[in-house]
Amino acid sequence: MATKLKVKKGDKVVVITGRDKGKTGEILKVLREENRVLVQGVNVVKRHQRQAMGVEGGIIEKEAPIHVSNVAHIDPKTQKPTRVGFKMEGDKKVRIARRSGESIE
Incomplete structure (x- = not known):
């Protein structure tokens, strides 16, 4: 089963x-099944x-x-x-930076 990661594409x-x-x-790219990312x-x-034909x-x-x-x-x-934390802003869950408290989105 793939785990929930705190990173996203971009x-x-x-x-x-x-x-x-x-x-x-x-x-x-995020490879959730393998817990890996392409940077x-x-x-x-x-x-x-x-x-090959076209390559x-x-x-x-x-x-x-x-x-x-x-x-x-x-x-x-x-x-x-x-590190990444989560905070509720209204009814929306937002990722925040633990160092400064700034929103990552």
Whole structure:
């Protein structure tokens, strides 16, 4: 069963551990079943691709998935890594940055 994640497509995140520590990027895709995310410009790998009917062959570079625990949201106010919390605004549940209390939406 897939778990509920606190990240969404389009969120700005920073890598907090691993080979690409310190790099920032935007989430391109969330893989809920595997608890992984694709981050733009992070964990770039080279793949050898065979030529097909409409596809050019050769060595291509693309982003590989990174585990969601290795990324942290960027606080919209301070531009530093932060944890995510939830707050009710009226009858709507909103994600907030724990560091500043600013809304992430």
